[in-house]
Amino acid sequence: MPAAASLLIVEDEPKIARLMADYLQTHGFETATLDNGNAVMPWLETHTPALILLDLMLPGEDGLSLCRRIRQRYPQTAIIMVTAKVEEVDRLLGLELGADDYICKPFSPREVVARVKAVLRRSQAPQDTPLAVDDPAGPVRLDEEGWQAVADGQDLGLTAVEFQLLRVMMRAPGRIFSREQLMDHMYRDNRIVSERTVDSHVKKLRKKISEVLPERDIIRSVYGVGYKYQPDE
CATH class of the missing domain: 3.40.50.2300 (Response regulator)
Structure with missing residues (x-):
């Protein structure tokens, strides 16, 4: 900073x-x-x-x-x-x-x-590790230097928090992240953030993706557990 x-x-x-x-x-x-x-x-x-x-x-x-x-x-x-x-x-x-x-x-x-x-x-914050998934054919591409997420050639217009959230899940496709784990990755200053806030950010992120990719549901909710990035189904 x-x-x-x-x-x-x-x-x-x-x-x-x-x-x-x-x-x-x-x-x-x-x-x-x-x-x-x-x-x-x-x-x-x-x-x-x-x-x-x-x-x-x-x-x-x-x-x-x-x-x-x-x-x-x-x-x-x-x-x-x-x-x-x-x-x-x-x-x-x-x-x-x-x-x-x-x-x-x-x-x-x-x-x-x-x-x-x-x-x-x-x-x-600059990123010190590359994305685990960088497939040109994938549904979403991340420009980490420009803090942009692109789907079908369109910038999704994510906020910094939404970009961070998507990036965390894209690093481990298929892995289920609990709300607490997502909070740990997103808010490293250890302040208290409610799980409801994470749900709100995820819902808004999914809405932005669905506006560009209406046939794809790549951010999945796992009832009672959390969320995962699933680009292959």
């Missing part, structure tokens, strides 16, 4: 925005701050942040809508949602939006820095 990674903070409460910016800058990050949702998409046309800290409740366009649009247009940009609405967490990390992580208010500045570093490690 580069020491001067660029971050965008989208937060309409000045004290919170300033606190996050000051603490992140102290830890070597470059930050920019916006306080209105309507300013985000125009700003992204001329800037490329590594990660966006995106508040849920904003004047102008709200955080949920923005997360969806950013994910569609800039799939490789990591997003951490900031929310005081705990009941929204499943939506933030799940099927609709696919945010990479979330922070609940009130939070400590240390937690913000830890979450930012963890997400950037997962989304930017």
